[in-house]
């Protein structure tokens with residue numbers, strides 16, 4: 625298994641976020657990566673490969689040009705306006721309000737859907753580095769690798785084509801899935817018969833609203849997400865079972881919302897349903913948005929999974945028999961995060 629690292633991730637380290645009305649220390653810390661790296665090394669996984677950051681051309685496959693322009697310059701414009709804290713919106717252009725101003729404060733509301741994606745001086749560089757790791761993982765699959773793991777930070781699955789939120793700025797998994805779906809290997813007759821297709825399986829505790837929205841009208845990328853029911857959990861406004869895709873994409877999005885308190889056994893039953901949908905679709909590649917906030921001790925989650933569940937999840941995913949890229953998403957129970965990542969990957973490759 626090849627492992628790709630977002631080596632610039634440490635440039636992004638916001639001091640706080642607003643959670644349920646309170647200011648708390650930012651949960652999505654650089655320490656998450658160090659802990660995973662240590663656990664991988666201890667378990668004998670190969671040395672992670674540091675990759676080049678994604679380029680603007682790479683990012684424009686999934687994100688809008690105006691959003692990328694915003695991300696690249698938001699902090700310097702914020703600073704030029706005399707502001708020094710990380711960029712966070714104070715107001716949003718919701719329906720009924722006007723969206724005319726280009727001042728940095730207005731731009732923040734326009735491109736950010738919540739209060740958990742602050743932009744610092746190094747945020748865009750960090751996000752490009754994470755996107756580069758995911759794209760390198762996709763390339764590895766195209767080169768014939770069966771498994772790859774992109775150790776991405778910041779995570780990506782909440783980021784939409786033109787919106788940051790939920791610790792996410794660039795949608796790493798979506799960039800990788802899009803790269804795979806547009807790949808042409810040439811020389812292999814099967815590719816001439818059918819353009820490549822990709823499934824994204826999102827096992828983060830939170831619904832992958834960004835990934836869903838990016839592929840919602842497409843049928844060459846099936847999106848499947850297992851997550852806490854948005855009727856009680858973030859991101860609240862997306863992730864319900866009746867969201868099935870639109871236009872050509874109708875029938876190519878599957879949401880499996882789950883109750884709080886769900887245990888290993890119940891989770892694995894739901895996973896089977898998701899994997900069956902992927903098997904029925906019959907994609908060439910699989911991208912897994914691998915979040916570990918489903919763990920019982922996670923400070924943000926309300927599921928009851930134990931470490932053993934991640935081994936079963938890895939085994940079940942591998943049984944699809946597909947070239948598979950694991951992309952790191954959430955997971956905030958720091959003391960168990962490294963072990964849980966190693967357990968999932970080990971389950972997959974053995």
Ligand code: SP5
Nearest residue numbers: 740779790791858923924953954
């Ligand atoms: C990538 C990822 O996992 N992003 C998650 C962002 C979630 N942010 C808001 C969560 C609000 C839910 N309230 C939790 C209360 C815990 N005491």
Ligand code: ZN
Nearest residue numbers: 828829830954
């Ligand atoms: Zn999450």
